[in-house]
Amino acid sequence: MNALDLKLQEKKQNLITIYTTAGYPNLTDTPTVLKQLQKNNVDIIEVGIPYSDPLADGPTIQATSEKALANGMKLNVLFDQLKSIKEEIYTPLVLMGYYNQLIKYGVEAFLQQCQESGVSGLILPDMPFQVYLDQHQALFEKYEQRVIFLITPQTPADRIKAINDATSGFVYVVSNSATTGSTEANYNEEFLAGLKTLGLTKPYQIGFGISTKQDVEKAWKYANGAIIGSAFLRAIENSTAIEQSVDDFIQSIQ
Known part of the structure; x- marks a missing residue:
């Protein structure tokens, strides 16, 4: 079974992505x-x-995208890296x-590479x-790829329900109207509370602006998980010791 499906079935609440x-x-x-994120039970x-x-x-x-591109990261390089650790990774991977x-690479070729690389789903905003x-x-x-769609505080209720129906993984809830990367979780709490009244059938996780343990715990009050x-x-x-840096960060939010 798709690894994302398994995770969402076995753990209904307090997810960390x-x-x-x-x-x-x-x-x-x-x-x-x-591998280090998996070791820390993400x-x-x-x-x-x-x-x-x-x-x-x-x-x-x-900035990280610019650095990665300058480093030489390309789709085929990424797929090769994922294939090299496929047998070691059981944590669901979502691209x-x-x-x-997707279009430039070729939709079917892209999805086939995802399956062969151990990827469980895609977020294409x-x-x-x-x-x-x-x-x-x-x-x-x-190719057994789940799709994750985004909703925002500006998304009308009828469209949220349609997106919920179209999503085959989890619904990605944008916590506010900004881009990613805020150092403070500026939740639109009226919007988040209102989601519980819509009868959504898919799990949903909150992203954008989550950086601390307190942010994570607040997200868990409104949704199945925090991103x-x-x-x-x-x-x-x-970092000069990447494994330790990963450990330290995950420990700080748990």
Whole structure:
């Protein structure tokens, strides 16, 4: 069974998802980072595909993408790295990228590589869910790739319900109207509380602006899980001992 499905079935609440940029801080660090996150019992790992125009990302993730691209990270390099540790990784891996990357690579070729690399699902913030349903759903299902769609405080209730229905993994809830990377969790609490009244059938996790243990615990009050990205990347930015830096950060939020 798909590893993401298994995780979401076995653990209903208090999920922790960590985002890391592929090829950062150094080109060959990604396998080490993934294995160390797994060792620290992270529930889901989101691997960001570096991109030159990351619309949803704040300054921290943009800077890590630029560094990773300069390091030489490319999709085929990432897939090769993931394949090299596939037998060691049981934690669900979700790739986060942009729709143009999928189209440019070739949708079926991309999804096949994901399956062969041990990837469980994809987050493509700019892929319209109706396009997914009309053009891509069958291929996602063929290669056992779950799709995670985003909702924001500006998303109307009827669209939230439609996105919930289209999502095959978990729903990614943007906590506020900003880009990623805020050092303070500025939750739109009215929006988050209102989600519980919509009868959503898929698990949902809150991201954007989560960086501390207190932020995580607050996210857990409103959702099934918390997603941390920029704070983790800042923690490993200048690391000379990557495993220890991963350990220290995860311990700080537990």
